[in-house]
Amino acid sequence: MTVADRGERAARRAARRQSRIPTLFGLTGGLIVGVLICGAVFAPWLAPYDPTVRVATPFLPPSADHLLGTNDIGQDLLSEMIFGARVSLAVGLVAATVALLIGTTVGVVAGYYPKRLGSAMMRGVDVILILPFLPLLIVLAAYLGRSLLNTIVVIGVLIWAEPARIIRSQVLSLRSREYVLAARSMGAPDRWTILRHIVPRTGLLATGSFVRAVSNAILLEAALSFLGLGDPIQKSWGSTLFWAQSRGAFLTPAWKWWVMPPGLLIMLASLGFALIAFSLEERINPRL
Amino acid sequence: MSLVHPVVHRRRRSSRKWRLVALVAALSLVAFACGDGGEDTSAEEVTAAQAQAAAAQSDAAAAQSEAVSAQAEAEAAADALAQAQADLEAAQAAAAAAMEGDEVSQSALADAQAALEEAEQRATESAEASQEALAAAESALTEAEQMLDEAMMEQEAAMGPVRVRAAVTGDEASLNPYTYISGFPGWNLLMLQYDSLMQLDADGIPQPWLASSISVNEDLTEYSVTLVEGVTWHDGEPLTADDVAFSVNYYINNVEASRFARDLRGVEDLVVTDDHNATFVLAGPNAGFELGALADVPIIPRHIWEGVELPSEHDFGDTNIGTGPYKLVKYVEGQSYRFQANPDYFRGAPAVDELVVIVFADDAGAQAAIRAYAVDVIFERIPPEQIDLLDAEDSLDVILGPEFTTQMINYDASKRPFDDVAVRQAINLAMNRQDIVDTVFLGAATIGSPGWIHPGHPSYNADIGTVYDPAAANALLDAGGYLDSDGDGVREYDGQPMSFEIITNASDSLRLRIAELTVEMLAAIGIETSVAAVETATWEQAVWPGFDVNNGRNYDIAMWGWSAPVQADPLRLPQLVASVPAGGFLNLTGYVNAEMDTLSAVLGTEPDPAERNGILGRMQEIIAEDLPFVLLLYPDGAYVYDSTVYSDWEFIAGQGIVSKLSLLPPSARP
Numbered sequence: 001m002t003v004a005d006r007g008e009r010a011a012r013r014a015a016r017r018q019s020r021i022p023t024l025f026g027l028t029g030g031l032i033v034g035v036l037i038c039g040a041v042f043a044p045w046l047a048p049y050d051p052t053v054r055v056a057t058p059f060l061p062p063s064a065d066h067l068l069g070t071n072d073i074g075q076d077l078l079s080e081m082i083f084g085a086r087v088s089l090a091v092g093l094v095a096a097t098v099a100l101l102i103g104t105t106v107g108v109v110a111g112y113y114p115k116r117l118g119s120a121m122m123r124g125v126d127v128i129l130i131l132p133f134l135p136l137l138i139v140l141a142a143y144l145g146r147s148l149l150n151t152i153v154v155i156g157v158l159i160w161a162e163p164a165r166i167i168r169s170q171v172l173s174l175r176s177r178e179y180v181l182a183a184r185s186m187g188a189p190d191r192w193t194i195l196r197h198i199v200p201r202t203g204l205l206a207t208g209s210f211v212r213a214v215s216n217a218i219l220l221e222a223a224l225s226f227l228g229l230g231d232p233i234q235k236s237w238g239s240t241l242f243w244a245q246s247r248g249a250f251l252t253p254a255w256k257w258w259v260m261p262p263g264l265l266i267m268l269a270s271l272g273f274a275l276i277a278f279s280l281e282e283r284i285n286p287r288l
Numbered sequence: 289m290s291l292v293h294p295v296v297h298r299r300r301r302s303s304r305k306w307r308l309v310a311l312v313a314a315l316s317l318v319a320f321a322c323g324d325g326g327e328d329t330s331a332e333e334v335t336a337a338q339a340q341a342a343a344a345q346s347d348a349a350a351a352q353s354e355a356v357s358a359q360a361e362a363e364a365a366a367d368a369l370a371q372a373q374a375d376l377e378a379a380q381a382a383a384a385a386a387m388e389g390d391e392v393s394q395s396a397l398a399d400a401q402a403a404l405e406e407a408e409q410r411a412t413e414s415a416e417a418s419q420e421a422l423a424a425a426e427s428a429l430t431e432a433e434q435m436l437d438e439a440m441m442e443q444e445a446a447m448g449p450v451r452v453r454a455a456v457t458g459d460e461a462s463l464n465p466y467t468y469i470s471g472f473p474g475w476n477l478l479m480l481q482y483d484s485l486m487q488l489d490a491d492g493i494p495q496p497w498l499a500s501s502i503s504v505n506e507d508l509t510e511y512s513v514t515l516v517e518g519v520t521w522h523d524g525e526p527l528t529a530d531d532v533a534f535s536v537n538y539y540i541n542n543v544e545a546s547r548f549a550r551d552l553r554g555v556e557d558l559v560v561t562d563d564h565n566a567t568f569v570l571a572g573p574n575a576g577f578e579l580g581a582l583a584d585v586p587i588i589p590r591h592i593w594e595g596v597e598l599p600s601e602h603d604f605g606d607t608n609i610g611t612g613p614y615k616l617v618k619y620v621e622g623q624s625y626r627f628q629a630n631p632d633y634f635r636g637a638p639a640v641d642e643l644v645v646i647v648f649a650d651d652a653g654a655q656a657a658i659r660a661y662a663v664d665v666i667f668e669r670i671p672p673e674q675i676d677l678l679d680a681e682d683s684l685d686v687i688l689g690p691e692f693t694t695q696m697i698n699y700d701a702s703k704r705p706f707d708d709v710a711v712r713q714a715i716n717l718a719m720n721r722q723d724i725v726d727t728v729f730l731g732a733a734t735i736g737s738p739g740w741i742h743p744g745h746p747s748y749n750a751d752i753g754t755v756y757d758p759a760a761a762n763a764l765l766d767a768g769g770y771l772d773s774d775g776d777g778v779r780e781y782d783g784q785p786m787s788f789e790i791i792t793n794a795s796d797s798l799r800l801r802i803a804e805l806t807v808e809m810l811a812a813i814g815i816e817t818s819v820a821a822v823e824t825a826t827w828e829q830a831v832w833p834g835f836d837v838n839n840g841r842n843y844d845i846a847m848w849g850w851s852a853p854v855q856a857d858p859l860r861l862p863q864l865v866a867s868v869p870a871g872g873f874l875n876l877t878g879y880v881n882a883e884m885d886t887l888s889a890v891l892g893t894e895p896d897p898a899e900r901n902g903i904l905g906r907m908q909e910i911i912a913e914d915l916p917f918v919l920l921l922y923p924d925g926a927y928v929y930d931s932t933v934y935s936d937w938e939f940i941a942g943q944g945i946v947s948k949l950s951l952l953p954p955s956a957r958p
Binding site: 142145231247252 | 652655656659671673674677727728730794795797800801804805808819820821822823826
């Protein structure tokens with residue numbers, strides 16, 4: 001065994017170790033997200049009560065019947081958490097899809113026509129990125145009014161800029177590849193080239209952006225709902241926090257069963273998607 | 289030794305050094321404490337005096353316990369004395385026995401004698417000890433008594449000036465009649481500095497105040513007032529009828545609009561007969577003039593305000609000159625107000641010598657402050673869920689009372705299906721008001737009378753009952769032809785499902801919860817509703833577009849609530865229920881009833897109070913029957929205060945505790 005051999009093996013081991021961490025992260029993230037999605041899907045079977053029905057006296061502390069106590073009008077908080085996963089995850093996923101659709105379109109067009117159209121579009125993206133994010137979100141949400149759809153739209157139209165940039169840079173490099181040039185020189189129309197050769201190659205990158213956007217969107221939905229700018233009647237984790245805040249739970253012992261569980265769930269959901277995004281990026285990010 | 293010595297030496301020096309450091313630190317602390325003797329330390333001084341008193345008390349307690357132990361010692365000594373005497377007797381007996389004995393033993397005798405001596409000595413000793421102990425006990429007791437006396441005196445001194453720190457949530461600018469911001473508690477704080485001619489008593493009924501008497505002519509068009517003699521402004525000038533006339537004309541004629549100009553609408557002339565008498569001449573009869581104007585309008589000094597054109601921008605110097613029980617001595621914008629008692633107040637010096645009002649950003653901050661004893665009272669209602677929690681804290685108390693704000697359901701009674709009285713009655717019957725009060729307000733609200741007037745109000749018609757009967761509601765709808773023909777659980781009217789949106793403002797979370805419960809209760813009678821929580825402006829524009837009922841309405845069902853003044857003055861009832869052309873400018877539901885219009889027209893002009901009450905009673909009956917709106921509940925006022933600082937708060941029915949009555953000694957209240 002030569003010294004070089006040994007060095008090579010060590011390097012390979014290190015590489016494997018390095019690649020093991022993202023995998024571990026990815027698995028953890030997948031596990032968290034999987035559990036939460038299962039909870040959301042099977043909520044009617046998992047939740048002990050219907051969260052929209054008043055089942056006990058208001059402001060009950062945790063007991064055997066109500067593991068997380070009841071809220072200010074006597075609805076079961078545990079059931080609210082389980083059903084809340086539906087709204088929070090749905091908003092996250094749908095808003096991220098909206099963001100990805102806008103982001104991919106803008107990114108591909110701006111990357112494929114990089115001169116006038118592309119740079120004009122990218123200046124627009126810059127404006128979106130520069131705008132103070134949360135205030136803009138709040139103003140938009142307040143202006144459009146409270147509904148689930150509006151929350152999704154507001155979040156979606158504000159977080160597409162980052163995927164757009166990432167995808168544009170990929171498209172910029174794709175459009176100068178030989179096979180693209182070959183197709184174009186043989187007279188392939190732009191639309192065909194984009195759909196046949198460009199968009200499929202951005203898929204992996206888009207997946208990574210999507211997962212990260214979901215993580216962002218979940219946090220943003222929680223923030224909006226907590227501020228009372230979501231639909232306060234919808235049972236989401238953020239709106240549970242809104243009610244806890246407006247009925248004084250932050251000042252009383254009730255924070256342990258009324259504030260902490262939704263807070264932890266929001267953190268977990270966001271973390272789960274962020275971990276998946278991290279491990280995906282390790283694998284698919286183009287390296288130079 | 290030479291090795292050990294320096295070490296010891298050094299250590300000593302170092303300990304001396306530390307002692308020096310500690311001394312310096314202590315000195316600087318003392319200096320800091322003394323040097324900080326500015327005007328802000330009166331609270332600290334009070335606390336310090338209280339702490340001293342407490343220390344003196346505990347000293348006294350210690351002295352007492354010393355005395356007790358001294359007494360116990362004395363008792364023990366007495367016991368020892370008895371024991372010694374018993375020993376002595378025994379020894380004497382032994383000696384006698386020994387002397388009588390056949391074998392007279394020298395040693396036994398000696399023993400007996402020694403025992404005798406010992407016993408005698410012990411007896412003397414214990415007698416001395418007992419006397420000493422008794423003396424010690426006595427002196428300790430005297431000392432304890434002295435200390436207790438001192439402590440009492442100190443505590444009395446500490447209690448001397450009463451200083452109350454109050455929390456409000458929101459700045460009220462410089463608190464003159466043109467700058468105060470909110471109707472509550474801004475107006476209430478304003479009226480600590482100013483007086484009106486009449487003042488509400490605890491039942492919410494106007495009583496003579498700056499005016500010692502008020503007389504009204506037969507047709508309610510002339511109100512003559514006689515001022516109390518000897519009232520002076522804060523700057524020493526006397527108050528005269530001239531000031532009253534000036535104030536009224538100023539409010540009416542000033543270019544800047546104000547609540548007081550609105551109050552005085554209808555005043556045609558103010559005739560000043562002499563220094564203390566004046567007569568208001570009204571354009572038409574007005575039975576509500578006392579409550580609406582005389583008890584609301586602050587009288588301002590002519591010698592200060594004359595020539596002031598834009599009062600909201602005018603610089604009045606450091607303070608506002610009024611006749612009220614308090615002078616505003618310091619205002620820090622957005623932070624605090626400091627009011628000092630006016631010792632020359634015409635009803636007697638206030639019971640609270642200094643009132644500091646601290647501005648907080650929100651309720652939560654104010655509640656946290658009172659829990660930490662950083663404020664002594666909160667001048668805003670506390671939410672229902674905090675009542676028990678705050679009341680449970682040491683020395684915090686909560687005072688509850690009736691308030692005249694309302695929570696109600698409005699519907700557009702001018703269009704289908706709400707133009708049908710059967711539908712309105714069904715909605716009224718379907719509402720379980722007790723459930724809402726218990727669930728949302730945790731009991732801290734009064735069940736709504738369908739006739740609008742609060743049961744604690746003098747004009748309440750007690751014959752009106754509140755009924756919850758969903759079966760009767762369903763029967764009414766069935767009889768009215770509102771049937772669920774397609775079996776989806778929702779009734780139909782004119783071929784459409786009875787499915788509506790309940791619009792409400794999202795910023796009022798309790799109202800939002802009431803809306804949720806309303807959805808539940810209406811579902812039980814086959815009316816499907818959903819809650820639309822919107823911005824306050826959007827909600828107001830839908831229910832009351834442009835704040836003018838002539839603009840119509842853009843809603844089916846809305847949660848609504850009126851502020852306290854709308855109900856406090858029952859003579860405002862026509863504004864709510866008369867048809868729009870007949871003066872119903874708060875009639876938000878498009879309700880029309882001919883009898884109501886007739887009653888509305890005569891209510892304000894009826895001179896006899898009993899007759900007026902009769903008309904009001906009939907109007908409440910019609911409202912309860914005809915339901916221009918469904919009144920759900922009146923939230924109770926709840927205020928928290930620290931009872932160790934000041935506890936003489938007066939709850940004015942419908943107004944709460946923020947008034948000069950709370951701060952005046954009970955003898956000075958009306």
